[in-house]
Amino acid sequence: MRPSFFAWAALAIVAASHAQAATPGEICVQDLRAIPGFLLENDTGARQHLAQKGQAYFDQALATASQAASAAPDAAACDAVLENYVGVWRKGHLHIKPGSAVDIAKPAPAQPAASGQAAPSKAPTLQLLSSQTVLLSLPSFRGNHSAAMQALLDTHREALAARPNWILDVRRNGGGSDNTYAPLLQWISSGEMVRVGAEWLSTPANIAGQESVCALLAPGDAACAAFAGQAVAQMRTVQAGEFAPQQPGGTISYLRVDGQTAQRPARVAILVDRDCASSCEEFLLAARQSFHVKLIGRNSYGALDYSNLRLHALPSGVRHLQYATSRSARLPHLQVDLGGIQPDIYLPPPKDEAGRDDEIVRVQRWLEGGTLRRDGA
Known part of the structure; x- marks a missing residue:
């Protein structure tokens, strides 16, 4: 393998000896050269990516990034160059994070509101669409929404139990924590689930x-x-x-879902798109094991095979590499990252927000015995 990751590591040592680089470009190159060797030794996906894409691919990527890094006028420009470079290795669960480890670990601030409007909430919401169908909008599985998810299901238990058709909207759900969606499985699971660790x-x-x-x-x-x-x-x-x-007992387990509700929905449609990632994809893998669930929409993002991200300080001290320390035991036989999770029923991407809203109307109509066609005919 030419150059090997040992050669890359040697380059990183040379770069580190110039820690007092005079220009932002020199500092940027120093950090860049430290990345590939570290990834190949510590990131759970890097060796597989190298085998899949080939040495020449990564040599060219490093050469291109080196040119851009040396010309970086400031730290922000360098951050962009390095983020683009690690994206060549893997599109998700591998990032460059500027700042100290403490600053990086702080919760991200809410997105600023557009045109003076309140920022959209990421909390789960429920809408009763008809006497037969309910819509649960689930824009995030972040851990801070876990209590809200449980409260929503408890508060509306009677209305949920009375409706045989559920739409779970996980479009634009970037993931979060498996614990947040766990209460949903008590409603939609068929009983046993196979979990691959x-x-x-x-x-x-x-x-x-x-x-x-x-x-x-x-x-x-x-x-x-x-x-x-x-x-x-x-x-x-x-x-x-x-x-x-991860567990002493091995990587595959057969689990009974605890606390299943007596009256569960007969038909569950999960609306998914390209922005469903990470724990959102873990939810899809669990939910689709039910006899009553169909995934509808587009492929998910594909950021699940390598996870449990940790931070590694780069030589400059002004940014960190965020990389994966675990890999799914599904690999190499069932890879999610290559193309995401495929839906059972494909719907072309909507052109605008009105088109996104119309997907809910179409799925409701289909669940209630009608058609998925746009015109409803």
């Missing part, structure tokens, strides 16, 4: 990342500490550079 890549950097993650993301959180502690314990059961299952 993941594996940790054991390296000194990845172990260090697990040991520090809770102090950054959830100080004092006992559940986080337990999860990270188990991760470290599992990583230490294998040699550096090897993969270890």
Whole structure:
């Protein structure tokens, strides 16, 4: 393999010796040269990406990025160059994050409102479309919406139980936490689910990342500490550079969904699009195991195979590489990242917001015995 990741690592050492680079371009090149070697040693997907795309592909990408990095006029321009470069390796769950680790871990501020209007809420909402059909809009599975999800299902339990048709709208849902959507599975699951777990890549950097993650993301959180502690314990059961299952019992489990409701919907349509990513895709894999569920729309984004992101400080000290420390045990037989999760029924992308709204109308009509055609005829 020419150049090998050892050669790339040597380049990173040379770059690090010039930590006091005089120009933003020199600092940018220094950080760039540190990335490929680190990825090949520590990121769970990098070696597979190299095997899939070939050495020449990444050599050219590094040469192109080096040219752009050396010309970067400031830190922001460098951030863009490096983000573009890591996107060559993988389109999701691999990023450049400017700032300190503490700043990066802070929750992202709400998007500013357009034209003086309030910023759109990402909380789950419910709308009773008819006596037969209910719409649950689920724009995010972020952990801060977990309580709202449970409260929504509890508050409207009677109305939900009375309607045989459900539409779950996860379009533009960028993911979050599996715990947020867990209460939904009590309603829509057919009973048993097959869960395919993941594996940790054991390296000194990845172990260090697990040991520090809770102090950054959830100080004092006992559940986080337990999860990270188990991760470290599992990583230490294998040699550096090897993969270890996340759970001691292996990677495949057969689970009964606890607390299933007595009156569950007969037909569930999940509206999905290209912006459904990460935990949103994990939800699709779980939900589609039900006999009553159909996925309708477009392929999901494809950012699920490599996860549990951790931070690595780049030589400049002004930015971090955010990379994956686990990989799904579905690989290589069932890859999500290559093309996303396919829907059961394809709908062409709508041209505008009115078209997005019309998809709900069409799906409701279909669930109630009509047609998915735009004209309803």
